[in-house]
Amino acid sequence: MTPTLHVAVINYGPQSDYAAMLPELAGALEVYTHNDLKNTGDFARYEYVPDCEFVPYAELMIRRTAQENPFTHVITDNEYDLERTARIRAALGIPGQSAASALSFRDKAVMKEVAGRTVRTARFARLETITDLTDFIDATGYPVVVKPVKQGGSRDIRVLRDDEDLVEFSRRHWREDLLAEEFIDGRMYHVDAVLAPGYRFVASSRYLRSCLGVFDGQNNGSVQLRPEDELALRLEEFFDRTLEAFDVPEVSAYHLEVFHTPDDQFVLCEIASRVGGNRIPALTQLTYGVDLRAAWLRRSVGLPVPPPPTTAPDKVHGSVSLLPQGRPVQAPGRPPFPWVRDYQVNPNLRPDAVAQNSTSHLCYAIVEGVDAAEVEERLYEVEAWLTKHLQDVPAEAAGS
Structure with missing residues (x-):
């Protein structure tokens, strides 16, 4: 343990093993x-807080603890807590991402205003009333996308394609945190990175299908690009230009989503200062040997990390997730293909579950290939096999 450090953590991910990621600091973590x-026995403090990201208890206790035992760092791996940890750091005089910087990556309207200084973004408007929405539709035409400004994982997003959709949307409870933006036609790519002094890792991938496709019954997934591909190099340059517009912290992870239009242009969808979700960390670990979350958190508290690879990988990877079926089904066993690197069935899914967001899944498979084309072909093959081998389960058996 490094005795001079005292680190407060507000956690989100259930798989975050801080003892493994920060073994030098186990006794200094609260x-x-x-x-x-798991593996919390050596922590200076570990407290389970129901609804932790929605209640102010953690902030109150961190501030109180700091009066007797000052913290050197306050960190989070939760996007929804970036602003709160920034606020705590400012109050305690601890360096790190500022509240203004956190807001610019969290509020999608502020994000687009900032990013628009250096890259193209979709036209957008904040919505206070339904009139703001109809005015935006009059100006841009259908379809339009309506989303909360601080939500993630494609949650609570609606695509309005015609007046019938607008009327249906008007019957829903109105929210005070909405944004409308023009619908951009094009495939969506993502760039995932960790940047710190003396450390730079950037990787580009393509979504198998639109993240919004889950609401139309389309399985989702991701396909890695080889780092030397021309499109990957262009995406990295677009990522760098996007960051030029922002007040960036010294150390951060990033997840950028960008449309590639039919006329070969890039249009920013969103950028977040956190690790990408779903299977992105697992794919990155398999291809590059880089643990995105560990690299981000370790550099955030000044701990060393192995340098990122400097040579192109032999294989790249991709994933496909089968959606919940809305009826009791049994997912099959591991697909019988030698290029399947991982296969998992969601043990926490209700039998009648339907897709709630882009991370909803019944099961998923990760495959390998020499390039994006081979990976994509294999993803479609394993998707077809999994779909064919799903078995309906009687409701009474599913509930037992």
Whole structure:
């Protein structure tokens, strides 16, 4: 343990193993979480807090603890807590991402205003009333996308394609945090990175299908690009230009989503200062040997990390997730293909579950290939096999 460090953590991910990621600091960690984490016995403090990201308890206790035992760092791996940890750091005089910087990556309207200084973004408007929405539709035409400004994982997003959709949307409870933006036609790519002094890792991938496709019954997934591909190099340059517009912290992870239009242009969808979700960390670990979350958190508290690879990988990877079926089904066993690197069935899914967001899944498979084309072909093959081998389960058996 490094005795001079004292680190407060507000946790989100149930798989975050801080003892493994930060073994030097186990006795210096004070962790607040609404997850039942493992390997917490050596922590200076570990407290399970129901609804931790929605209640101010962690902030109150960190401030009180700091009066007697000052913290050197306050960190989070939860996007929804970036602003709160920034606020705590400012109050305690601790360096790190500022509240203004956190807001620019969290509020999608502020994000687009900032990013628009250096890259193209979709036209957008904040919505206070339904009139703001109809005015925006009059100006841009259908379709338009309506989303909360601080939500993630494609949650609570609606695509309005015609007046019938607008009327249906008007019957829903109105929210005070909405944004409308023009619908951009094009495939969506993502760039995932960790940047710190003396450390730079950037990797580009393509979503198998639109993240919004889950609401139309389309399985989702991701396909890595080889780092030397021309499109990957262009995406990295677009990522760098995007960051030029922002007040960036010294150390951060990033997840950028960008449309590639039919006329070969890039249009920013969103950028977040956190690790990408779903299977992105696992794919990155398999291809590059880089643990995105560990690299981000370790550099955030000044701990060393192995340098990122400097040579192109032999294989790249991709994933496909089968959606919940809305009826009791049994997912099959591991697909019989030698290029399947991982296969998992969601043990926490209700039998009648339907897709709630882009991370909803019944099961998923990770495959390998020499390039994006081979990976994509294999993803479609394993998707077809999994779909064919799903078995309906009687409701009474599913509930037993």
